[in-house]
Amino acid sequence: MKFIYCPICGKELDEKSIGDEGLVRYCIDCDKPYFDGPASCVEVLVINENNQILLLKQNYISKTHWGVVSGYVSNGETLEETVIREVLEETGQQVEKMLYVESYYFKPNELIMAGFIAFVKAKPFNNSNEVDDIMWCEIDEVNKYIARVNNMSGIHFDNSMKLLNL
Numbered sequence: 001m002k003f004i005y006c007p008i009c010g011k012e013l014d015e016k017s018i019g020d021e022g023l024v025r026y027c028i029d030c031d032k033p034y035f036d037g038p039a040s041c042v043e044v045l046v047i048n049e050n051n052q053i054l055l056l057k058q059n060y061i062s063k064t065h066w067g068v069v070s071g072y073v074s075n076g077e078t079l080e081e082t083v084i085r086e087v088l089e090e091t092g093q094q095v096e097k098m099l100y101v102e103s104y105y106f107k108p109n110e111l112i113m114a115g116f117i118a119f120v121k122a123k124p125f126n127n128s129n130e131v132d133d134i135m136w137c138e139i140d141e142v143n144k145y146i147a148r149v150n151n152m153s154g155i156h157f158d159n160s161m162k163l164l165n166l
């Protein structure tokens with residue numbers, strides 16, 4: 001995201017040279033730099049004790065394909081806290097253990113996505129209004145459903161399976 005005006009005082013930003021960062025947008029009045037970094041997200045492959053994969057249908061993302069749990073990191077939260085919160089909010093599952101896989105840069109929305117695997121014991125799904133459908137899917141069926149175009153779910157599923165040797 002590129003800042004043009006200071007989000008605190010509304011003044012048009014100048015540029016200032018800051019260390020190794022080079023020229024950075026800067027508010028003289030607030031003495032505050034604004035970095036045009038990506039928004040932070042998590043991408044979470046949820047797997048249960050029977051090695052089934054949780055897939056979500058979210059029509060605002062795709063009307064035809066299913067994806068994994070994802071969400072924005074709230075200010076003040078660690079990545080691990082985001083994983084636990086998003087999995088609970090979107091699915092009703094309680095994360096028992098997690099594993100970091102790798103990160104993805106999603107250019108269309110300027111997101112840096114930290115990819116995790118979350119291990120859960122299957123519980124009844126909750127009714128999140130961000131989720132239009134939800135299911136447990138056998139590993140060898142996932143490719144029929146998972147989004148691979150304009151979506152990091154497919155590649156994150158592949159990388160997670162490699163890491164787990166499944």
Ligand SMILES: [Zn+2]
Nearest residue numbers: 006009027030
């Ligand atoms: Zn300002």
